[in-house]
Amino acid sequence: DGGITQSPKYLFRKEGQNVTLSCEQNLNHDAMYWYRQDPGQGLRLIYYSQIVNDFQKGDIAEGYSVSREKKESFPLTVTSAQKNPTAFYLCASSATTSGMFSSSYNEQFFGPGTRLTVL
Amino acid sequence: QKEVEQDPGPLSVPEGAIVSLNCTYSNSAFQYFMWYRQYSRKGPELLMYTYSSGNKEDGRFTAQVDKSSKYISLFIRDSQPSDSATYLCAMSAMGWGSQGNLIFGKGTKLSVKP
Numbered sequence: 077d078g079g080i081t082q083s084p085k086y087l088f089r090k091e092g093q094n095v096t097l098s099c100e101q102n103l104n105h106d107a108m109y110w111y112r113q114d115p116g117q118g119l120r121l122i123y124y125s126q127i128v129n130d131f132q133k134g135d136i137a138e139g140y141s142v143s144r145e146k147k148e149s150f151p152l153t154v155t156s157a158q159k160n161p162t163a164f165y166l167c168a169s170s171a172t173t174s175g176m177f178s179s180s181y182n183e184q185f186f187g188p189g190t191r192l193t194v195l
Numbered sequence: 196q197k198e199v200e201q202d203p204g205p206l207s208v209p210e211g212a213i214v215s216l217n218c219t220y221s222n223s224a225f226q227y228f229m230w231y232r233q234y235s236r237k238g239p240e241l242l243m244y245t246y247s248s249g250n251k252e253d254g255r256f257t258a259q260v261d262k263s264s265k266y267i268s269l270f271i272r273d274s275q276p277s278d279s280a281t282y283l284c285a286m287s288a289m290g291w292g293s294q295g296n297l298i299f300g301k302g303t304k305l306s307v308k309p
Contacts, residue, residue, distance in 0.1 A: 080238075109296075116203055118283065118301040119239075134296070166238055184297065186238030 079103065080187035082167050087192045089154070089161065097152045097190045099167035108150035109168040109184065112136060119166065125150055126172060154192065165190045198222050201284055201300030210309050214271040218284035218300045221265065225286040225298075228260050230269045233281045233302065242282070243269065274307045281305070 080101045089095045101108065107126050111119040121134030125144040139158025144150055150169075154161045168184040201218045208214055216230075226247055231239035243258040245251045245267075251258045257270040267286075271278055284300040 116301060118199075118201070119285075119297075119299040121296055124296060168238075183241050183244070186240065188238050189236070191236075 080167060080169055080185055082165075082187035082190050084190060085188070087190055089192060089194050091194060092156045094153055094155050095192070097154070097165055097167075097192070099150045099152065099187060100148055101150075101167075101169045101185075101187075102148060103169055103171075103185065104147070105169035105185075106147070106172045107170045107182075108144070109170075110134075110140070110142065110150070110152045111166045111168065113164040113166060113189075122152065122165075161192055162194045163192060165192060198298050199284065199286060199300045202303055203301050205304040205306060207306045207308060208274055210274060210276060210307055212274050212307070214274050214278070214305060214307075216269040216271075216282050216284075216303050216305070218267050218286075219265055220267075220286060220298075222286075222288065222298075223262075223265070224288040226289065227287045228258070228267050229285040229297070230256075230258055231283040231285060231299075233283060235280075239283055276307050276309050279306050 083098045109124045110122040113119050120136050122140050123131055123134055123142045125131035128147050131142050131144050141153045166189045167187040170182040170184045199220045228245045230243040232242045233239040245258045245260045248260050248262045255272045259268045281302040281304045283302040285297040287297050
């Protein structure tokens with residue numbers, strides 16, 4: 077089955093700890109994304125990566141770090157510097173399109189999410 | 196003013212009703228407009244996608260984009276209890292690169308009662 081997997085489904089963290097959320101895709105997509113979802117806030121972009129060994133900060137990158145050593149994998153580390161990490165974390169991936177003038181859109185496929193709770 | 200505004204609801208309708216969900220936006224550069232459906236504790240899934248202005252129909256679902264008013268809508272006909280979910284609008288300036296990053300609304304929680 078092709079798709080995106082995230083693990084673990086639920087994660088509990090003590091204050092001051094770093095934790096790493098896993099995201100793997102077998103869709104052969106170049107681009108991968110991490111979002112955070114809070115109640116009433118919608119999805120906010122944390123980091124994204126258009127290609128292996130390159131990634132960019134999104135709107136709320138402070139307190140988070142990522143790596144993109146393999147095309148299939150884009151792990152997210154929530155560091156102790158993130159003051160309010162309790163949230164639902166979603167990973168997504170998409171193909172990338174060459175050509176500036178295009179009416180096509182590369183759908184972002186989402187994983188099932190990881191719910192992180194700080195104790 | 197936020198880039199994308201969406202009424203969070205909740206919205207409760209009887210089975211068979213026509214549902215109208217809406218978003219407004221401020222960035223005139225947006226060209227790609229999406230509606231995602233998210234069931235509780237699951238990841239969002241793409242429901243409808245529209246490029247630029249116009250209407251798009253897919254079964255019971257119709258997406259409308261009015262760029263002159265910066266207003267998009269999703270209509271659900273003959274709503275079913277299985278349509279109960281949170282509906283997120285999303286949009287981007289381009290289909291690729293950093294400007295293709297999605298800006299999401301907050302989502303509208305819909306409940307269809309049998």
